[in-house]
Amino acid sequence: MRFSQLLIPTLKEDPAEAEIISHKLLLRAGFIRKLTSGTYTYLPLGLAAIKKVEQIVREEMNRAGAQEILMPMVQPASLWEESGRWDVYGKELLRFTDRNGRNSCLGPTHEEVITDLVRMNVQSYKELPLNLYQIQTKYRDEARPRFGLMRGREFIMKDAYSFDATDKEAEQSYHKMNQAYHRIFERCGLRFRAVEADSGAIGGSFSHEFMVLADTGEDTIVTCKNCQYAANMEKATCVPASKSKDEPQELTKIETPGKRKVKVVCEFLDIEPRQLVKTLIYIVNDKPVAVLLRGDHEVEEVKLANILGVSDEDLRMADDKEVYDATGTPTGYLGPIGLEIQVVADTEVATMVNFAVGANDKNYHVVNCNMGRDFTPTMTGDVRKVTDNDRCILCGGDLVLTKGIEVGHIFKLGTKYSASMNATFLDAKSQEQPFIMGCYGIGVSRIVAAAIEQNFDKDGMIFPIPIAPVQVLILNLGLKDTEITEAANTIYADLLKKGIEVILDDRDERPGVKFKDADLIGIPFRVTVGKNFNKDGSIEIRTRANGDVTTTTFADSVAEITTMVEKGLNQ
Numbered sequence: 001m002r003f004s005q006l007l008i009p010t011l012k013e014d015p016a017e018a019e020i021i022s023h024k025l026l027l028r029a030g031f032i033r034k035l036t037s038g039t040y041t042y043l044p045l046g047l048a049a050i051k052k053v054e055q056i057v058r059e060e061m062n063r064a065g066a067q068e069i070l071m072p073m074v075q076p077a078s079l080w081e082e083s084g085r086w087d088v089y090g091k092e093l094l095r096f097t098d099r100n101g102r103n104s105c106l107g108p109t110h111e112e113v114i115t116d117l118v119r120m121n122v123q124s125y126k127e128l129p130l131n132l133y134q135i136q137t138k139y140r141d142e143a144r145p146r147f148g149l150m151r152g153r154e155f156i157m158k159d160a161y162s163f164d165a166t167d168k169e170a171e172q173s174y175h176k177m178n179q180a181y182h183r184i185f186e187r188c189g190l191r192f193r194a195v196e197a198d199s200g201a202i203g204g205s206f207s208h209e210f211m212v213l214a215d216t217g218e219d220t221i222v223t224c225k226n227c228q229y230a231a232n233m234e235k236a237t238c239v240p241a242s243k244s245k246d247e248p249q250e251l252t253k254i255e256t257p258g259k260r261k262v263k264v265v266c267e268f269l270d271i272e273p274r275q276l277v278k279t280l281i282y283i284v285n286d287k288p289v290a291v292l293l294r295g296d297h298e299v300e301e302v303k304l305a306n307i308l309g310v311s312d313e314d315l316r317m318a319d320d321k322e323v324y325d326a327t328g329t330p331t332g333y334l335g336p337i338g339l340e341i342q343v344v345a346d347t348e349v350a351t352m353v354n355f356a357v358g359a360n361d362k363n364y365h366v367v368n369c370n371m372g373r374d375f376t377p378t379m380t381g382d383v384r385k386v387t388d389n390d391r392c393i394l395c396g397g398d399l400v401l402t403k404g405i406e407v408g409h410i411f412k413l414g415t416k417y418s419a420s421m422n423a424t425f426l427d428a429k430s431q432e433q434p435f436i437m438g439c440y441g442i443g444v445s446r447i448v449a450a451a452i453e454q455n456f457d458k459d460g461m462i463f464p465i466p467i468a469p470v471q472v473l474i475l476n477l478g479l480k481d482t483e484i485t486e487a488a489n490t491i492y493a494d495l496l497k498k499g500i501e502v503i504l505d506d507r508d509e510r511p512g513v514k515f516k517d518a519d520l521i522g523i524p525f526r527v528t529v530g531k532n533f534n535k536d537g538s539i540e541i542r543t544r545a546n547g548d549v550t551t552t553t554f555a556d557s558v559a560e561i562t563t564m565v566e567k568g569l570n571q
């Protein structure tokens with residue numbers, strides 16, 4: 001491919017609309033262009049990177065025994081009504097009516113369609129296990145699409161669905177996908193972690209998220225310094241503190257005028273936030289619920305929702321008026337003593353002795369409060385976020401919080417869809433059984449964005465070799481010089497013959513422009529044929545990732561470049 005003929009509309013400045021680095025660089029490097037909010041055209045380089053990821057995903061899915069299919073993007077509402085999701089999916093589902101008045105939607109996911117396919121075509125346990133996948137454009141009507149390919153309305157996804165006869169076999173299918181996903185992200189050249197994720201109603205450890213590690217990531221991952229433990233924040237647990245051995249002291253009410261915030265109250269009482277229990281009011285399905293938490297801890301709403309048996313969309317923090325209506329006390333002076341609503345205490349509170357709480361009286365707190373003696377919560381459980389002061393639940397080691405970008409999610413579904421949609425097979429005893437399902441997603445276009453978030457510098461992208469649009473970029477820096485041009489053209493042709501993917505920058509541009517664009521688009525190896533070639537016949541090969549420069553001769557250049565590319569691909 002010749003740069004002069006490719007559509008690579010690079011930009012000198014960061015586009016104002018882009019907030020995060022991958023979005024900025026994808027636009028600047030001419031990989032994508034926006035059509036409307038959250039939808040993008042993939043230009044040649046952007047599409048080439050996406051195709052690389054797709055190919056790795058495809059090879060590993062096939063290797064794991066999955067079969068590729070392609071389902072329609074437009075789905076009938078009737079299937080979603082069967083599964084019960086038509087009414088609960090919400091506004092992210094783009095719904096419309098066709099010319100015959102049939103309700104339809106654009107597929108954000110394909111559980112319904114695949115369950116329908118399999119119930120119509122698979123009858124016997126002998127045809128199981130079955131794992132079907134597709135790589136397809138999905139549509140989700142995001143309220144606030146942003147961050148370029150990170151959270152668009154339209155995106156390319158690989159979604160796979162497994163069907164098994166027994167729970168045990170379903171677990172094996174899940175395990176296979178877990179292994180395939182590890183291989184996929186390794187082969188993409190990304191630093192990643194598989195973390196335990198919240199699996200809601202299903203429970204157990206049958207949900208894992210695959211996170212690309214990047215400081216700019218939106219998700220927090222909890223890992224152990226000492227062992228393999230890794231979980232996302234919603235799921236992460238830690239060793240609870242041991243029960244304090246202090247003797248309970250006498251409950252004492254203290255005037256704390258105007259002191260409402262944890263920090264201010266603690267300074268006033270001359271205690272640490274870890275010696276105070278804060279009382280937060282949530283509205284859960286329109287009812288107030290108090291949550292008790294150590295002063296320096298934060299609520300993890302997914303854990304709170306799980307313990308209350310609701311969805312995390314069913315709860316939110318109460319505003320000041322709701323707090324007052326529910327408790328008769330203004331925010332800042334709430335406490336558990338005498339509180340007449342449902343009270344959830346975090347596990348940690350049970351280990352504390354002689355802590356401070358609000359007195360349920362404006363301008364007052366009490367000290368030396370003790371759970372069990374002074375109040376009894378409705379329930380106790382782990383409802384807080386783990387911190388980097390906590391210890392690993394498996395080995396007691398130090399926990400570390402890092403940032404990540406979710407690029408894959410595997411999930412054991414069980415019979416959620418097969419039961420509601422009556423998708424059954426006949427088992428060995430000719431009994432009808434619902435299929436046991438799993439679903440497995442990978443954000444293909446998102447991986448490209450995540451790879452950039454993980455690998456960039458001030459000059460541009462630094463693509464991992466396996467998913468770079470091409471591996472080599474040759475700069476011809478003497479377009480009017482016959483010798484330089486001939487050498488560059490020959491290297492280009494010879495590399496192509498060797499099966500190396502290469503772009504020849506044959507544009508009539510200054511060297512400075514070519515160097516800048518080369519760094520920006522992040523091709524792993526840059527080969528420069530310029531002034532030095534005329535002087536002493538030398539050609540320069542620069543590795544984008546570390547800036548290492550190798551000088552070689554024209555005669556050796558193709559062999560040298562080929563070796564470097566192959567080494568890079570096999571790392």
Ligand SMILES: [Zn+2]
Nearest residue numbers: 224227392395
């Ligand atoms: Zn550990």
